[in-house]
Amino acid sequence: MVKSPEDFERRPNPIGWVQPKAPYNPYDPTDVRPPEGYPSEFDAPSSVKRNTGKVAQDLTDYQKIKIDMKRLKYYPRPPSELYPGRYKVLRNINHKSSFVRGAELTAKLSIYGFIAFGVFFYKWNDNENVFAPFRRLQLKVKEFVLGELSSDDYNDLYNYKKDKLIPQRPLPTIMYEQNENRNLVGEDATNNEFIKDRFGNKHVVYAEHVAQREEESMLKAMEIAERELELNKMKEQLLKSEQKPSWKFW
Incomplete structure (x- = not known):
C-alpha cells in the first residue's frame, strides 16, 4: 500500500501547547519546560558548558549563573533611553586619584x-x-x-684582573667551632676542593690585637729613640757650656 502525502503530515499540537522559547531560561517563571530542555534543544557537544539542570538557589553561586547567562547569550547592558533597540555603552572609570x-x-x-x-x-x-x-x-x-x-x-x-678572587668574610665563632668539630678545618688533608677553610671572627680579633700590639711597641721604641736624641743634645750643650776658651784667663 502506497502512503499518501497526508500520512506524512505532522500530527497537530495538543491543546494548550505553546511554542517553547530557546534556549531554556530557568529564571523565567513563564517557561514551563523541564530544566534539561527537550531533546531537540540539546546543545552540540563542547559548544557551551551544560548546567546540572538545577536553578541556582543562591545568588553567590556564580558558576551556575555564569553558565546560564552564556546559554542565554545575555549581556548585562542597560537599554538606551535615546536610541531604541540599542544599549548604553559602559565606560571604565578610573577611580584612582592623582595623588x-x-x-x-x-x-x-x-x-x-x-x-x-x-x-x-x-x-x-x-x-x-x-x-x-x-x-x-x-x-x-x-x-x-x-x-x-x-x-x-x-x-x-x-687593565682588570680576571682571576682576582672576591675577599671572603670571616665566619662567626659558632660556625667556625662547628666546622672544627666536624674536622672541616685545620690540616690540608681534611680540606678538599669542596670545603673552604675560612677563618673565623676570633682570628680577625686576634690578628687586630697582634697588629695593635706591634704598633704600640713600635711607637714606644720611637718615643724612646726620640728621648735619647733629646738627652744627647742636652749633654752636648752642657759640655760646650762647661768648656772655657783658651784666650780667657779669668
Whole structure:
C-alpha cells in the first residue's frame, strides 16, 4: 500500500501547547519546560558548558549563573533611553586619584632608577662580580661619548684582573667551632676542593690585637729613640757650656 502525502503530515499540537522559547531560561517563571530542555534543544557537544539542570538557589553561586547567562547569550547592558533597540555603552572609570597615580609613578621610577644605577653606574668593589660586565659596558659608552676616560676608569675597563678572587668574610665563632668539630678545618688533608677553610671572627680579633700590639711597641721604641736624641743634645750643650776658651784667663 502506497502512503499518501497526508500520512506524512505532522500530527497537530495538543491543546494548550505553546511554542517553547530557546534556549531554556530557568529564571523565567513563564517557561514551563523541564530544566534539561527537550531533546531537540540539546546543545552540540563542547559548544557551551551544560548546567546540572538545577536553578541556582543562591545568588553567590556564580558558576551556575555564569553558565546560564552564556546559554542565554545575555549581556548585562542597560537599554538606551535615546536610541531604541540599542544599549548604553559602559565606560571604565578610573577611580584612582592623582595623588595615588603620582605615588605609584614615583615609586616605579625610583625602583627602576635604583636598579639601573646599581647595575650600570655604581662600582661595587674592585673585584670581578656579577655587575662587572654592566660596569664595563657603561665605561665603553662613556669612552665613546666623551672620547677619554680617567686613569681609574681606564684600568677598570682594560687593565682588570680576571682571576682576582672576591675577599671572603670571616665566619662567626659558632660556625667556625662547628666546622672544627666536624674536622672541616685545620690540616690540608681534611680540606678538599669542596670545603673552604675560612677563618673565623676570633682570628680577625686576634690578628687586630697582634697588629695593635706591634704598633704600640713600635711607637714606644720611637718615643724612646726620640728621648735619647733629646738627652744627647742636652749633654752636648752642657759640655760646650762647661768648656772655657783658651784666650780667657779669668
